[in-house]
Amino acid sequence: MSDHDLAGKVGRxxxxxxxxxxxxxxxxxxxxxxxxxxxxxxxxxSAKTKLRVRKVADAIGYHPDRxxxxxxTGKTNVISLILDQTDKVPEFARxxxxxxxxxxxxxxxxxxxxxxxxSDDPMDPVRYVLNTRAADGVIITHIRPxxxxxxxxxxxxxxxxxxxxxxxxxxxxxxxxxxRLFCEMAARRLIAxxxxxxxxxxxxxxxxxxxxxxxxxxxxxxxxxxxxxVLGGIDLDSSSEVLRQAGMALRHQDYVPDGVICxxxxxxxxxxxxxxxxxxxxxxxxxxxxxxxxxxxxxxxxRIDSLREDLIVAGQQLATHLLDVIEGREGANLQSLSAPIxxxxxxx
Numbered sequence: 001m002s003d004h005d006l007a008g009k010v011g012r013x014x015x016x017x018x019x020x021x022x023x024x025x026x027x028x029x030x031x032x033x034x035x036x037x038x039x040x041x042x043x044x045x046s047a048k049t050k051l052r053v054r055k056v057a058d059a060i061g062y063h064p065d066r067x068x069x070x071x072x073t074g075k076t077n078v079i080s081l082i083l084d085q086t087d088k089v090p091e092f093a094r095x096x097x098x099x100x101x102x103x104x105x106x107x108x109x110x111x112x113x114x115x116x117x118x119s120d121d122p123m124d125p126v127r128y129v130l131n132t133r134a135a136d137g138v139i140i141t142h143i144r145p146x147x148x149x150x151x152x153x154x155x156x157x158x159x160x161x162x163x164x165x166x167x168x169x170x171x172x173x174x175x176x177x178x179x180r181l182f183c184e185m186a187a188r189r190l191i192a193x194x195x196x197x198x199x200x201x202x203x204x205x206x207x208x209x210x211x212x213x214x215x216x217x218x219x220x221x222x223x224x225x226x227x228x229x230v231l232g233g234i235d236l237d238s239s240s241e242v243l244r245q246a247g248m249a250l251r252h253q254d255y256v257p258d259g260v261i262c263x264x265x266x267x268x269x270x271x272x273x274x275x276x277x278x279x280x281x282x283x284x285x286x287x288x289x290x291x292x293x294x295x296x297x298x299x300x301x302x303r304i305d306s307l308r309e310d311l312i313v314a315g316q317q318l319a320t321h322l323l324d325v326i327e328g329r330e331g332a333n334l335q336s337l338s339a340p341i342x343x344x345x346x347x348x
Contacts, residue, residue: 019062027056039064064108077108079322080135082125084142086118086237091294092311096163099315100139103323109136118237123148130156137322139163143174145208159325161318161334165208173324173331175317175338177309179209179263182340183216185307186261186289191224192348193287195259198228201243201271203263204235213263229255236263240270247274250286258286265292269300283346292343307340314338 021039025032030053038045038053056062064077081100083093093113100111112135114125126149129135136159140149143164150166161173183200190198200217203210214230221228234246247270250256262268268290272282280286282302290297292306321334 019057019060021062023060024053024056024062027060028052076134076136077110078112078135079104079109079137079139079319080112080114080125080129081139082114082116082129082141084118085115086142095293095311096141096315096318099312099317100319101315102312103316103319107323109323123152126152130158133158137161137326139318139322143208144206145211147208159322161322161325161331163314163318167208167211171330171332173321173334175314175321175336177209177314178337178339179203179212180216180219182263182291182307182309183213183261184220185340185342187217187220187224187228187259189289189305189342189344189348190259190261190287191220191226193259193346195257195287196226197255197257198226198259198261199255199257200228200230201260201262201264201267202230202235204237209263217261227255229257231260236267238267240266243267243270244274244277247271247276248278250275251278251280260286260288262288262290265290265294265296265306268304269296272302272304287346291340297343297345303345305345306343308343310338310341 021032021035024030024035028035030038030049034045034049035053038050039057041050079100081097083096097111097113104111114128116122116125126138126140129138130152138153138158138160139162140153140160141163143150143162143166145167147162147166147169150160150162150169150172153160154169154172161175163174164176165174166172187198198217198221200213203213217228231246234243238246260268260271262271268288272288275282275286275288282288282304288304290304290306292308293311297304297306317336317338321336324334325331
């Protein structure tokens with residue numbers, strides 16, 4: 001009798017009964033120990049037996065009892081993603097989660113997302129995980145140059161990876177977007193389009209990528225002998241209405257840029273709306289280049305150039321690095337950068 005026939009004949013256990021190793025053993029005629037070792041991919045169990053056991057386990061919806069696993073091994077089989085909720089574009093979270101899920105699918109690990117408000121103490125969710133050992137590994141985002149979370153996780157020994165770089169503790173595992181290169185490429189693109197007075201709508205200054213972004217723009221501006229300014233009183237965390245008002249006021253300032261670099265497509269759209277309302281012709285009087293993490297700019301007018309951060313790839317890299325840290329690899333050897341992907345919608 002085939003495994004498919006066997007599963008079909010015996011059927012799934014009743015809804016109120018959780019399938020166990022004993023259930024699989026009874027259905028296959030194997031011992032409970034053999035079933036357990038087959039599911040753990042033990043080297044002394046034949047490939048044929050492993051396949052047979054896995055087919056029946058899948059057919060009846062067997063999953064290991066996580067409470068039992070934790071009692072026996074101390075492991076939770078949980079990865080905790082501590083996710084900042086301030087980002088205006090929900091695609092940031094969705095795409096990051098898709099990438100992480102791609103990698104942990106087929107592993108024993110499950111993803112638990114812990115939302116965090118920027119107004120809360122960023123250490124609170126980290127303390128919870130550390131105090132309760134609620135996860136085998138942690139992913140954190142929105143990293144600061146001297147990030148208390150990185151310091152605490154490093155000292156605790158709990159595996160973790162960061163979406164961003166803590167400059168005061170450079171040996172931790174991370175995946176990051178190359179924000180310095182983003183600003184360099186954006187500035188060169190604006191200069192190639194004839195722009196000679198540049199400005200930056202910057203990230204909040206408390207984050208590491210603020211320094212990287214500013215350094216990229218400064219390097220190109222100095223090399224090309226063009227002035228630049230950071231737009232005052234606003235940043236990527238400013239509300240859409242505040243950014244729209246700033247766009248309206250831009251042409252009345254002492255320093256009127258003709259090229260603006262913006263690290264968010266939604267912020268760029270709000271800024272552009274204000275520019276247009278004030279009478280500026282985007283594309284003629286001024287150009288805007290944005291970082292994009294979604295498809296929004298494909299459906300907006302006027303068309304602007306952008307540089308894409310692939311957040312699905314970021315999620316995949318973060319999960320891959322974290323699994324490697326859990327397996328014992330050194331964080332200093334698990335560091336990666338994603339290069340910006342040009343999406344040029346205008347002629348030079």
